[in-house]
Amino acid sequence: MKLPSNKILIALCMSGALASCSQSNQANQTVNPIDIWPSVKSAVTKDAAVEQKVASLLAKMTLEQKVAQMIQPELRFVSVEDMRKYGFGSILNGGGSFPDGNKQANVKDWVDLADSFYLAALDDSQDGIAIPSIWGTDGVHGHNNVYGATLFPHNIGLGAANNPELIKKVAEVIAKEVAETGIGWNFSPTVAVARDDRWGRAYESFSEDPAIVKSYAGKYVEGMQGEAGKNFLASDKVVSTAKHFLGDGGTVEGVDQGNNIDSEAELFRLHAQGYVTAIEAGVQTVMASFNTWHGKKMHGNKYLLTDVLKEKMGFDGLVVGDWNGHGQVKGCSNDKCAQAINAGVDILMVPEDWKALYFNTIAQVQSGEIALSRIDDAVTRILRVKYRMGAFDAKPSDRLHVPNKGAIGSISHKEIAQQAVRESLVLLKNNHNILPLKPNLNVLVAGDGADNIGKQNGGWTLTWQGTANVNSDFPNATSIYHGIKQTLEANGGQANLSLDASYTEKPDVAIVVFGENPYAEMQGDIKDGNLEYQAGVKTDLKLLRKLKSEGIPVVSVFLTGRPLWVNKELNASDAFVAAWLPGTEGGSIADVLFSELNGQIKHDFKGKLSFSWPAKPDQTILNVNDQNYKPLFAYGYGLDYNSNQMIPDLNEDLTIKSAAVADELTLFNQAPTLGFDFNLYSQNTKVAVNSNTVSLDAANSVTYKSFNRFVQEDAFELTWSGSQSAGIQLVNPAGFDFSEYAKANSSVSFDLRLQTPVSGQVVFNLATTQGQAFSVDLAKYINSSALGEWQTLNINLSCLNENSETFKQVSNIWSIESDQPNKLSVSKIRIVSNQASQDCP
Structure with missing residues (x-):
């Protein structure tokens, strides 16, 4: 039998058509799948002086000190005295974790604690060495753990704006606000490419299209860290993290932390594009993903973490694990995992079990289960990042806080967030050109999202899941209702807030704000394959239909972390706006909904769908360029005030019939x-x-x-x-x-x-x-x-x-x-x- 040529074999390998791509007998040449991956040149090159400092310090360190650099406990489970005793290389605060457990902790509280951990790590009285500790945080749509911070639309909204330069400005703001609290490391951007809308982290993805993610990732890193040769890791910059490596947005059925079964070529084409531009821009850290690839946990995948990322793609920064992600590797537990370290994880994020992991790792090195050379490589990478970011130069209050005083919630930062809100809005329907509205009308503002700043922010907001937040938790924010009220009152109009749409005087128009309640990873997964909004409940639909039956024009503002099947809600609305999760500047939505008093447009709709919108509730996997691509609204769709498109009544008979009672x-x-x-x-x-x-x-x-x-x-x-x-x-x-x-x-x-x-x-x-x-x-x-x-x-x-x-x-x-x-x-x-x-x- 004639074997395929080498070129054809490579093509078959890249398409995933062949299970084994190791050899072409005809050409007698080895075809290595790693050739799929590019060699990437980082704008941040190795500095000989830094490398010498790293090597000199490494040579003085004991095994115990080296392992301590690789351990990252969580704020609630580690004390300043623990830091003084063990000298851990870093700490983190998880979502909903604050100094002294105080949700309203102020900037001084954060800075004082950052200084305390930093100085404790430098105390050499117990271990004879002074290496600063660094602090990492999940600022995924702003410094979202901090009271009063400027919070932006989540990534799905920013993706709809399709404006890479805006992304850079957003990242610059986040960097300044993170730096003001004395924290030097941010776990963002998320560069996942969500391919199944059931995934509960879809809103953390800029787009289903890797092209948008690729265009954003490098710009985000430049905004967060600065640019090589210009302002790289200056006092108003912090270390950035590209996450989660790799394939988290492509798991089977959109299950969070699930299994990605894409071919290696597809893994690169769809899910790795953001890492290419992030590394080019000089990103200093990459976070390993919870998911598996063909059944193997990423935290234990040496081929992808070391052979591909570090060696082929040339990433010389550090790889940090996710929350106890090492404990999910086969044969591991939260307190013991040689496999993850051997695979290439340099810092193990271990919130609670840090002490046992520390001692177990030392023992595994001593037994030979982990090579000392692997430890030295990990610590070299950690120290390299610390020297590059200036961590050895001064304590956080001097190095980061002082140059950025007044950054949290500043007017200039709010203005950028307002721009991001306006550009992220996607107009799906505007029958009879009901929008823009004149600002002198009598407007009924209804729906449980109208005056709910927690809901408009979604997950990863003060608390991990974004739940249990009230408006008073956001002192610098504006609700959607607040913006509408302010606009109307300034122009002789009237805004009446009624969550259930009751009124005494019939309004000229109703703006109804509704949508998904906050959620984050795992909790946000849709498990039944049904993208219908409020399936079986339909309280918001009843409200819309009530208003329509009373002859009141309805403008719907939909808060959501993903496209959902809303045919019924669309039919009950004269206009329908996908507002995503706009953040703390929800009031800026009014800038687009309303014209000037003379009818002149203030701000037109600019947003275009970066995710395809389903025509049926079972279209959970719906991505541009798919075969049999039949969305309701295609990728790139979005009306503006020059559009004259009528949306006819949509099919409502597509509801998935489900059992009245789940098990x-x-x-x-x-x-x-x-x-x-x-x-x-x-x-x-x-x-x-x-x-x-x-x-x-x-x-x-x-x-x-x-x-x-x-x-x-x-x-x-x-x-x-x-x-x-x-x-x-x-x-x-x-x-x-x-x-x-x-x-x-x-x-x-x-x-x-x-x-x-x-x-x-x-x-x-x-x-x-x-x-x-x-x-x-x-x-x-x-x-x-x-x-x-x-x-x-x-x-x-x-x-x-x-x-x-x-x-x-x-x-x-x-x-x-x-x-x-x-x-x-x-x-x-x-x-x-x-x-x-x-x-x-």
Whole structure:
């Protein structure tokens, strides 16, 4: 049989058509898949003086000191004294982590803590060496962990703007605000290319098209770090991170941390383009991804991390792991993973288990499981980045903070965020040219997103999932309603806010702001393959149809982290704007919706879809250039005020029929779902759980503290002081219909772990919007002898009340209360249908 020529063989390899691409017998030449990958020239070249400093310092370091440079604990689990003792190379603060657990920590709080860790690392009294520690943070759409920071549209909105120079300005602002808090390292940009809209991190992707991501990544890095030979890592710049390497946006079914099965050629063509321009721009760090490629975890993939990224692509910075990502590698745990280090991870992000990982890694080097040369390579890369960023030159308050005083939330930064909001808006429908609106109208502003700054910001905003935020958490921000109100009042118009669209005087027009509630990784995944917005609930559609039936023109402003099937909502709207997740400057949407009083356009719509919009709810994979590409609105679509396009009524009969009751309905797993939120409460006090550590009062009647059971913040610990009766409740004031679950013999199920024997009563409560309340003492369900072990409790709804209609509007689906000193942990709160037994204790 005649074998294919070498050129044809290479083509087949790159297309993924051949499973093995190692050799052409005919040509007797080896075809190496690594040739798919380019050699990339970084604008930041090695400096001989820096390399000499690195080599000199490395030669003085003990094994223990070297390993310490590779360990990155999280703020909540490491102290300044720990830093003084061990000299860790870096720390991070995760989403929702603040100095002293204070969500409203000010700039001084951040800077003082940064200085404390820095100086503790330099203290050589215990280990005889002085190497500064650096601090990393996830500033993915602004310095989003910091009270009062300027927050931009999430990446999906910035991608719709398709303006690389704007991206550079956005990154410059973020760098200055991060630097002002004394933090020198930002874990952004995300350069994922989301290919399945079920993925809960789709909004962190600039586009489904690698061309946009490629055009953005280098510009973002230049804005964040500065340009080589000009202002590279100057005092108003911070180290940038391209993430997550590699293929996180292309997993099967869009599952977060799932499996990417693209061929190697497709992996490069679709998912690596952002890394090419990021490395060219001199990015100093790359973060390894949680996902697998053909079943192998990226944190343990030596071929991609070392052979491809470091050697072929020439990346000379450091590779940092993601949150306990090393622990997911086969044969590893959070506290032990030679495989990840051997694969090329230089810094292990290990939030809690840092001490065990530190000692285990030392032992693995001593046993030969990890070569000392690999440790030396990792530490060389870490020190190289530290010297390049000037970490040895001065403490954070002098090096970063002082030159950037007043940066957080400054007017000039807000102006750039406002520009980003205006350019990100995509006009999907404008029948009869209802927009722009005159600013002297009587406008009804409705919908739960209208005056909700937390919702317009989405995930990765003050808290990890972006939940439990209220407007007062954003002192420098403007809600969408605020911008509308300000515009109308300045021009003789009137804005009336009514979340449920009620009114006394019929308005000229209604602007309805609605959309997805905040979510972040894992929690945002759509698991049933249905992109229909509010499937089975449709509360927002009812509101739109109510207004239409009353003869009121409707302008919809849709807040979303991805394209969703909204045919019904589009039909109920005269105009429809995809506003994505606009950030803290939501008020700027009014700049585009309204004209000048004389009708002159102030700001036209510029945004164009960087993600294709589905025509059917099952079009979860819909990307430009796909075969059989049939979107509702194609990639690049977006109307402006010169368009005269009428959108006819769309097919509404495409709803995916699903069972009325799922086998399991999640209520809490890392974050509450279904519009529910946690509150701590007593008879006289109620406090929202809006941080990872919250106490009800000064007496610590009840304290909440999140922790990791399986994954990040998927469990929480409750501690009662016994000073009064107090508890925690999972509440949704509007109520949620659980009646079908009650008919299906369902239970409220949750995992519980007792820390100490139960003292007195620990009471479970459930309540409805009609004021009906049901309680049961958990002592009937708890196995008190299983201290320290997780147990699953199932409280059958029929045991609380046999009438299923009672559960039509449940406002408090899960609550635990006690008046005695108690401590327990909770995880995986859910509704489980079709329980085997209806027996009640």
